[in-house]
Amino acid sequence: MPQCSCALLFYYFIFFSTTPLILFFSAIDYYTDYFQNVFVTEPKFNEYDFIVVGAGSAGAVVAHRLSNHGKVLLLEAGGSPNPLHSFPGHAYGLISKPEIDWGYKTVPQKNSSLAFKNQEVFWPRGKVLGGSSSVNFMFYLRGHPLDYENWSNITGDEGWSWDNVLPYFKKSISQYKGEHQTNEDQYKGSEYGFLHIESKNFKNLAREFIEAGKELGYDEIDANGPQKSGFGHLDRNERDGARYGTYSALLKNPKHPKNLVISKYSQAVKIDSAKLLMLSGIGPKEHLKSVGIKPLVDLPVGKNLQDHVLSVLLPFVIEKPLSIVAERDFTVEYFMEYFMKGDGPWTCPLMITSQAFISSSQVKQQGIDWPDIQLYIVAVGNSVAGALTLSEAQNYKKDFLDKIYEPYLGTDGFVILNTLGRPKSVGEITLKDKNPFSHPNIDPHYLEHPEDLAALVEGAKLAVKIGSETTPFRNLNATFSDIPIPGCEAYKFKSTEYWECYIRYFSTSLWHPTSSCRMGKADDPRSVVDSKLRVLKTRNLRVIDASVMPVIVNANTNAPTIMIGEKGADFILEHWAQQKLVCDGKDYYLYKDANKCYYLSY
Numbered sequence: 292m293p294q295c296s297c298a299l300l301f302y303y304f305i306f307f308s309t310t311p312l313i314l315f316f317s318a319i320d321y322y323t324d325y326f327q328n329v330f331v332t333e334p335k336f337n338e339y340d341f342i343v344v345g346a347g348s349a350g351a352v353v354a355h356r357l358s359n360h361g362k363v364l365l366l367e368a369g370g371s372p373n374p375l376h377s378f379p380g381h382a383y384g385l386i387s388k389p390e391i392d393w394g395y396k397t398v399p400q401k402n403s404s405l406a407f408k409n410q411e412v413f414w415p416r417g418k419v420l421g422g423s424s425s426v427n428f429m430f431y432l433r434g435h436p437l438d439y440e441n442w443s444n445i446t447g448d449e450g451w452s453w454d455n456v457l458p459y460f461k462k463s464i465s466q467y468k469g470e471h472q473t474n475e476d477q478y479k480g481s482e483y484g485f486l487h488i489e490s491k492n493f494k495n496l497a498r499e500f501i502e503a504g505k506e507l508g509y510d511e512i513d514a515n516g517p518q519k520s521g522f523g524h525l526d527r528n529e530r531d532g533a534r535y536g537t538y539s540a541l542l543k544n545p546k547h548p549k550n551l552v553i554s555k556y557s558q559a560v561k562i563d564s565a566k567l568l569m570l571s572g573i574g575p576k577e578h579l580k581s582v583g584i585k586p587l588v589d590l591p592v593g594k595n596l597q598d599h600v601l602s603v604l605l606p607f608v609i610e611k612p613l614s615i616v617a618e619r620d621f622t623v624e625y626f627m628e629y630f631m632k633g634d635g636p637w638t639c640p641l642m643i644t645s646q647a648f649i650s651s652s653q654v655k656q657q658g659i660d661w662p663d664i665q666l667y668i669v670a671v672g673n674s675v676a677g678a679l680t681l682s683e684a685q686n687y688k689k690d691f692l693d694k695i696y697e698p699y700l701g702t703d704g705f706v707i708l709n710t711l712g713r714p715k716s717v718g719e720i721t722l723k724d725k726n727p728f729s730h731p732n733i734d735p736h737y738l739e740h741p742e743d744l745a746a747l748v749e750g751a752k753l754a755v756k757i758g759s760e761t762t763p764f765r766n767l768n769a770t771f772s773d774i775p776i777p778g779c780e781a782y783k784f785k786s787t788e789y790w791e792c793y794i795r796y797f798s799t800s801l802w803h804p805t806s807s808c809r810m811g812k813a814d815d816p817r818s819v820v821d822s823k824l825r826v827l828k829t830r831n832l833r834v835i836d837a838s839v840m841p842v843i844v845n846a847n848t849n850a851p852t853i854m855i856g857e858k859g860a861d862f863i864l865e866h867w868a869q870q871k872l873v874c875d876g877k878d879y880y881l882y883k884d885a886n887k888c889y890y891l892s893y
């Protein structure tokens with residue numbers, strides 16, 4: 292990679308001169324979009340067949356599918372994303388930006404996140420068309436078949452089994468140009484699909500990571516089909532190197548524009564499904580009373596919150612220039628590669644090039660291979676910018692990071708993200724008060740369950756072994772910092788107690804909250820919606836988003852949420868077909884000889 296003796300100065304010049312410009316143009320873009328939306332009259336109907344609140348990963352899919360059959364009003368609290376959102380290299384820069392992010396944070400955590408200011412973890416959520424799919428890191432993963440067998444058992448509905456959700460994952464795909472093109476059975480595009488999935492050429496340290504896994508006895512895998520323990524490349528929701536979330540795919544140029552009215556900057560008074568239901572009087576009776584809301588329907592809304600916990604392992608140092616060091620590699624060459632060819636490092640969010648699924652010993656004891664640890668390798672060296680960005684985007688204490696990074700600044704290296712795929716700790720979302728604009732209390736109870744910490748300790752030990760003791764990394768002279776992190780100096784370095792302490796400091800969210808409006812059987816006291824996603828004890832109201840997952844899946848949650856959107860749209864269409872007998876359009880057909888009209892399930 293190109294070298295320059297005055298690179299640090301150059302980097303600072305570029306950083307401090309472009310950042311205000313980016314902020315300035317983003318602000319212009321935001322206010323132009325906002326005022327255009329207020330003053331330019333949109334075509335409106337007097338009445339709608341469906342109202343969808345939230346144009347996120349699931350909401351955009353539901354609105355799109357329904358607009359093929361009826362008039363849809365899609366209410367979104369945010370506006371259009373600015374053009375920078377499609378640039379994967381800038382994904383980290385989108386976090387916590389108030390024009391597009393709700394700006395949530397957790398309440399102070401008791402068992403985790405000691406390296407964070409006030410032990411509060413930032414919880415980014417997209418407030419923009421496309422929702423969190425417009426700000427996420429775009430990795431495309433579906434989960435383990437057993438995740439869905441579990442859903443099927445919990446709901447008592449075979450419709451959520453792996454065999455029955457797989458067609459919905461496939462249905463969303465339009466074009467697959469990822470790592471596993473030979474696996475047609477998993478990825479063949481559908482004529483109804485809209486997602487583009489690809490994997491570009493920046494794969495630094497991925498081969499070393501996968502080969503290290505093989506040396507330790509793991510297979511090289513396609514993590515989607517069907518998942519098992521092993522190491523493999525990552526696919527992303529991109530098209531020609533640009534983000535391709537539900538905004539680009541479905542809302543930017545809607546397929547049924549006459550039927551779909553998108554109302555931007557329209558906050559349906561309440562925020563997010565759990566909060567929305569509680570402010571409407573649907574939630575835990577005693578809690579609603581305590582904040583002055585009249586309870587209408589007593590349901591465990593906000594309970595059962597789950598999230599993937601992430602512990603960052605750094606710094607690793609290598610002696611070959613295979614990582615991106617911001618001060619050195621912020622080059623014209625890489626930008627040209629991106630803008631001219633749609634390729635290179637800037638197609639890769641956070642330079643995460645590969646990942647692994649591992650079953651901890653707790654899981655192996657049960658005689659199954661249902662991984663509960665996910666490791667990612669991040670081909671980022673040790674830079675001033677890295678520490679600054681981590682602290683600003685995620686609320687880490689800056690001085691804590693400075694102490695860890697200082698001896699290694701400017702060196703090549705990498706980071707391993709050690710994440711918990713199947714956490715046992717369960718959190719809760721409650722209302723602060725009855726003001727719809729107040730942020731909710733978010734308490735994920737990270738690491739409360741002792742088995743969560745035990746699994747992450749195993750992940751940390753394995754990650755450090757991979758990154759410093761295996762042949763592919765030894766060939767790079769890779770080392771893991773031997774300086775204990777501040778706060779854990781009292782423990783024997785790399786002992787189980789040291790890792791427990793390390794993880795309690797370095798633990799945050801992987802930004803995959805689920806299950807606060809859990810789906811389940813009607814007589815299960817944990818259920819908020821039934822297996823057709825209808826809110827229990829109410830009529831004509833469904834929740835269709837990540838919050839309905841009965842248990843979080845062992846995978847990044849965007850693709851599973853889009854799948855939920857697909858199924859949810861079909862549930863509504865099935866129901867609607869039975870309500871209204873309409874046979875006048877070409878999209879409708881007569882079902883057998885039952886003398887009833889059904890809608891084609893797109």
Ligand SMILES: Cc1cc2nc3c(=O)[nH]c(=O)nc-3n(C[C@H](O)[C@H](O)[C@H](O)COP(=O)(O)OP(=O)(O)OC[C@H]3O[C@@H](n4cnc5c(N)ncnc54)[C@H](O)[C@@H]3O)c2cc1C
Nearest residue numbers: 345347348349368422423427428429430559561837847849
């Ligand atoms: C920074 C980040 C990185 C991530 N990286 C990945 C990744 O690489 N791969 C992956 O698979 N997953 C990733 N995820 C998770 C994934 O993006 C989410 O699980 C998924 O987008 C959730 O979809 P959803 O439909 O439930 O909610 P969202 O997509 O968040 O949509 C909710 C929408 O509703 C709107 N809304 C909320 N309340 C109201 C209201 N009252 N009125 C009107 N509109 C409202 C919001 O503004 C938003 O647009 C990431 C998430 C984040 C935040």
